[in-house]
Each structure stands twice: as structure tokens, then as C-alpha cells.
Amino acid sequence: AAVIVEPVAGSTGVLAPPKGYLERLRDICTRHGILLIFDEVITGFGRLGSAFGAMRFSVTPDMITFAKGVTNGAVPLGGVLVSDEIHAQIVSTRTGLPDHGIELFHGYTYSGHPLAMAAGEATLDLYAQEDLFARAAALENPWADAIHTLSEFGIVRDIRTIGLAAGIDLEPVASPGARGFQAVQSAFHTHDMMIRITGDTIALSPPLIISETEIALLVERLRRLLQQLE
The missing domain is CATH 3.90.1150.10 (Aspartate Aminotransferase, domain 1)
Known part of the structure; x- marks a missing residue:
């Protein structure tokens, strides 16, 4: 089971969460073994004055989805960040596989596109260099x-x-x-x-x-x- 939310609901009109809402949601998900996923397509990469909304609200989700700001919207690119625990679960499936085995059979036609990767790296460099x-x-x-x-x-x-x-x-x-x-x-x-x-x-x-x-x-x-x- 999982719950997915925007830290700030952008598509519905810039609705910030009530005080303590995300913290309470984190507590409930942790107590019941539910994954908490933050959709940070809008709130990620500086929109709220920090790298991600999770940092702005000091709430750590299990997964973060991102896009848009990672390339400044110049080239389509999206990604998912996962917790150490989720990463360990994925990597543990390598048991018995050869070195070239794939841990997670998942991908899209344009995964790892060189242009998107270059745009993402350049954008992240500028965020850091200009302290945006x-x-x-x-x-x-x-x-x-x-x-x-x-x-x-x-x-x-x-x-x-x-x-x-x-x-x-x-x-x-x-x-x-x-x-x-x-x-x-x-x-x-x-x-x-x-x-x-x-x-x-x-x-x-x-x-x-x-x-x-x-x-x-x-x-x-x-x-x-x-x-x-x-």
C-alpha cells in the first residue's frame, strides 16, 4: 500500500498543507507499513526555497518523484528517488544473478536519453553554481x-x-x-x-x-x- 501526495498541491491552485499535516501523514504511514510518496514534480528543485518540499517541511517520504525542474523544463526528464530500505530490497533480488543481471526490469523507450541526461547535469550544475x-x-x-x-x-x-x-x-x-x-x-x-x-x-x-x-x-x-x- 502507498499514499502519494504533493507537499504543496500545485495543480489545484497552490494549496499549502495545514500545519502538522505531512508529519501526521508520515506517522500514520510508518505505523501501518504504508509507503509515503511525495510527488515533487512542481515543488522540487527550489520552488519552495529548498531542493525538495520534503526538506522544506522536514518530512522524509519513502519515495520522491521529480521532473520539470531537473532540466529547467528544457528537455523532458523525470525520475524517482527511493529510501535506502527500498533500494536494499531491490538490490537484494540480485542473489544468484550473474554480474550483468538486471535488478529491476523496468524502463521506457527514452530511458537514459543522452540529451536529457546532459540537460539535467547542466541544470543541476547551475543550481549549485548560482545558489538558486x-x-x-x-x-x-x-x-x-x-x-x-x-x-x-x-x-x-x-x-x-x-x-x-x-x-x-x-x-x-x-x-x-x-x-x-x-x-x-x-x-x-x-x-x-x-x-x-x-x-x-x-x-x-x-x-x-x-x-x-x-x-x-x-x-x-x-x-x-x-x-x-x-
């Missing part, structure tokens, strides 16, 4: 302060920020998602922005190299967008 995880952590408060100024608009129902991510819930109109669709259309065609929506929520995840000046520019364009939608 620490940079994201340092920008968390300026980012939150700037984004929360948008709460002045009546069309805004709620704003949530964590790390370099934000969710802005908009007041819905006639049908669910219609307001969000208006927002993404107007952002692209009128305000020179690319934003992501989930339903009537604007979900933001800027690059880790964003500056405070660029944050101010982004928020100013969001302000114009919200004025137009109101």
Missing part, C-alpha cells in the same frame, strides 16, 4: 508582500503564497472556469503575460532567477489585468 535555491528562499517574503497587494480587488477571493509560488482565487462568473479563461486570454493578448490557470485560480510560479524589479513589473501587469476583469 537560497536565492528563491530569500525572495519568498518580497514575492509574498508584492502578490498580496492584489487582495485590494473585489474580484479576488483569496491569495496564497509559499516559496516562489502563488495562487490567486478569482470570483467566478456564470460557469466554473469562465473567469479563469478570461484571465488567461487577457493576460496573453493584452498584458504580455503568460499565466497558468486552474479553474478560476491564477497559479504563478516565476523562474528562480526573477528579480525584485521583475516581480514588481509582474504584479503591476496583474493589477491591470484584474482592473480589466472587474
Whole structure:
């Protein structure tokens, strides 16, 4: 048995876990022999100001799935990290196998693609050389302060920020998602922005190299967008 969760639910609108939730989930899984898997496709590689969300919340899962940030999205690549215990279980199946035996018969057509591997190595080098995880952590408060100024608009129902991510819930109109669709259309065609929506929520995840000046520019364009939608 296993439980899989995002440390911060990104696809549903940047929903951070309640205080103590992940710790409690870890305790329950450990007590009942259930594997805890963190889906860190969004939260991994600096988005929350640390290498992984597991580190941000000081909760150790049994497995972590990752993608996207490992190559900065330049080339498709994903992977899985496992605990020492799981690794030992896999390796123990080598008993009686020749040296060239395969421990885990599992793979995809594009596994280990040279281009993806090169992109991943280059991206990880840049994260380290430019200390981008620490940079994201340092920008968390300026980012939150700037984004929360948008709460002045009546069309805004709620704003949530964590790390370099934000969710802005908009007041819905006639049908669910219609307001969000208006927002993404107007952002692209009128305000020179690319934003992501989930339903009537604007979900933001800027690059880790964003500056405070660029944050101010982004928020100013969001302000114009919200004025137009109101």
C-alpha cells in the first residue's frame, strides 16, 4: 500500500498543507507499513526555497518523484528517488544473478536519453553554481508582500503564497472556469503575460532567477489585468 501526495498541491491552485499535516501523514504511514510518496514534480528543485518540499517541511517520504525542474523544463526528464530500505530490497533480488543481471526490469523507450541526461547535469550544475535555491528562499517574503497587494480587488477571493509560488482565487462568473479563461486570454493578448490557470485560480510560479524589479513589473501587469476583469 502507498499514499502519494504533493507537499504543496500545485495543480489545484497552490494549496499549502495545514500545519502538522505531512508529519501526521508520515506517522500514520510508518505505523501501518504504508509507503509515503511525495510527488515533487512542481515543488522540487527550489520552488519552495529548498531542493525538495520534503526538506522544506522536514518530512522524509519513502519515495520522491521529480521532473520539470531537473532540466529547467528544457528537455523532458523525470525520475524517482527511493529510501535506502527500498533500494536494499531491490538490490537484494540480485542473489544468484550473474554480474550483468538486471535488478529491476523496468524502463521506457527514452530511458537514459543522452540529451536529457546532459540537460539535467547542466541544470543541476547551475543550481549549485548560482545558489538558486537560497536565492528563491530569500525572495519568498518580497514575492509574498508584492502578490498580496492584489487582495485590494473585489474580484479576488483569496491569495496564497509559499516559496516562489502563488495562487490567486478569482470570483467566478456564470460557469466554473469562465473567469479563469478570461484571465488567461487577457493576460496573453493584452498584458504580455503568460499565466497558468486552474479553474478560476491564477497559479504563478516565476523562474528562480526573477528579480525584485521583475516581480514588481509582474504584479503591476496583474493589477491591470484584474482592473480589466472587474
